[in-house]
Amino acid sequence: MDKIKIDELQQTANKIRLGVIKSVHAAKSGHPGGSLSIADILAYLYFEEMNVYPSDPKCDKRDRLVLSKGHTAPALYSALALKGFFPFEELETLRKAGSRLQGHPDMKGTPGVDMSTGSLGMGISAACGMALAAKIDRKDYRVYTILGDGESEEGQVWEACMFAAHYKLDNLCVILDYNKLQIDGPVAEVIGPAPFEDKFAAFGFEVMTIDGHDFEQIEAAFKKARETKGKPFAIIADTVKGKGVSYMENQVKWHGAAPNDEQYEIALSELSPKN
Amino acid sequence: MSEKTATREAYGKALVEFAKTYDFVVLDADLAEATKTGMFKKEYPDRFFDCGIAEGNMISVAAGLAAAGKTVFASSFAMFAAGRAFEQVRNSVGYPHLNVKIGATHAGITVGEDGATHQCLEDIALMRTIPGMTVVCPSDAIEARAAVEAAIKTYGPFYLRFGRFAVENVNDRPDYRFELGKGVLMRDGTDVTIIATGIMVGIALEAAKLLENENISAKVINIHTIKPIDREIIIKAAKQTGAIVTAEEHNIIGGLGSAVAEVVCENCPVPVLRVGIEDRFGQSGAVLPLLNEYGLTVENIVAKAKLAKKLSKS
Secondary structure, X not given: OOHHHHXXXXXXXXXXXXXXXXHHHHHOOOOHHHHHXXXXXXXXXXXXXXXXXXXXXXXXXXXXXXXXXXXXXXXXXXXXXXXXXXXXXXXXXXXXXXXXXXXXXXXXXXXXXXXXXXXXXXXXXXXXXXXXXXXXXXXXXXXXXXXXXXXXXXXXXXXXXXXHHHOOOXXXXXXXXXXXXXXXXXXXXXXXXXXXXXXXXXXXXXXXEEEOOOXXXXXXXXXXXXXXXXXXXXXXEEOOOOOOOHHHOOOHHHOOOOOOHHHHHHHHHHHOOOO | OOOEEOHXXXXXXXXXXXXXXXXXXXXXXXXXXXXXXHHHHHHOHHHEEEOOOOHHHHHHHHHHHHHOOOOEEEEEEHHHHHHHOHHHHHHHHHOXXXXXXXXXXXXXXXXXXXXXXXXXXXXXXXXXXXXXXXXXXXXXXXXXXXXXXXXXXXXXXXXXXXXXXXXXXXXXXXXXXXXXXXXXXXXXXXXXXXXXXXXXXHHHHHHHHHHHHOOOOEEEEEOOEEEOOOHHHHHHHHHHHOOEEEEEEEEOOOXXXXXXXXXXXXXXXXXXEEEEEOOXXXXXOOHHHHHHHOOOOHHHHHHHHHHHHHHHHO
């Protein structure tokens, strides 16, 4: 990947982060920490990896993304807005009565949202269903799902993994956002779901661990996922919760809190393009 | 005496029959032999997917298949489909209003010997609180087949409630026609109305015969579609007879009796007495002793009908 491409993707990820901060600030609630940790992955997915059609959001041949960690909807909405599914300004309606941008993704209301999620553990199963549908219909679209590390404590996640491997869903790519924090504290202290590589491998996945903020590594992982045949692929993305906003980075309290006006200004200045 | 068939048997046969005409896939959670989706698996192995003993995953997988355009049947015992996987049904299927048909077998007390853990007496209550969910509880094999076809032809989430125990056909007549959301007048009467669902329809008809011997004219209505419920037929019956007894193989809390009472008390209040499981867990046993123990009997319906009639006049 050349430097220009990397710069472009970094700028896109930055804009996704800006959208997250703006929308969560306007909503006065939401989940910025885990939204910021997946911004780079979403930038790569929507601007490099996936075939999507903003003017025809339900196009049958599109690749699908299921945000299994549905509470980080602000990042998804921000990416979708930047991609042209709806106006960027609409992000400020997040979580407000009558808005298309529900607190958790709603496939019926929001253009570009492929599955309603929010209750943890269910999205990855739905992604398996979509990947199986592609196999049944002999279609070549791919299905991506972003999973939280805390979310992996739900037993259904592993039921889904068993299913994905059994039905050889090599058109399914699971991205685990390993940001190491959940509501009650560090993931390792709450219940300790690691080691993820061993678990996914034992469940029949091809696994690759990357720095989830490094676009060259992100690209390499998605490339390897496409090349892997006969089994599903899991990317363990080592990330920083709150990435890009200094005071949010690696802080549990920013899992589900909105910045006040002063904090908002700091975040904006940190995320605004510097010349 | 007409032949006896379990509605789950009719479900399995219907899946095979309609697979020729309609495009759908079937999921099960390691109970294909018991739910009878095994018949479909045998005939259409490429359209059948076992999910193993993981009902929550199965329901969300069904949602994903449906989101990608498939019509999906997902089967397990009622206890695990509606009970264990309730939240998956609500959030993965109900909220996005996806085209998933839950074929739940072994509903109610007539599961028999397996006992309380497997006798689901709460599924109607759970499923009918989900917005947009159609809930159907067929009274015999003929109706079960018709319900499967209606579910295939009607977009949206369905909960189809089938039983393990073989029951006599009550709809074996040439003019039988199944219409989703429409109650069926099985027998006309003027003194009291018995509104029944599932296996209790046959028992209600027997009760009406006994009441006739005592010069009480009972109307019998089969409510196969518990949601959306046929308000019109219920209100009309309440006005005509002034007394109602409901009968269901389900907890009297939240099921058919509650659904009927909701309609009646909002429109034309008359006494509504409920025959069903009176807020208890089930237990092991053969079907007939269990039906007696829990009052799912002709005698109980007769007694409640007389009481309802009496309350209506006082």
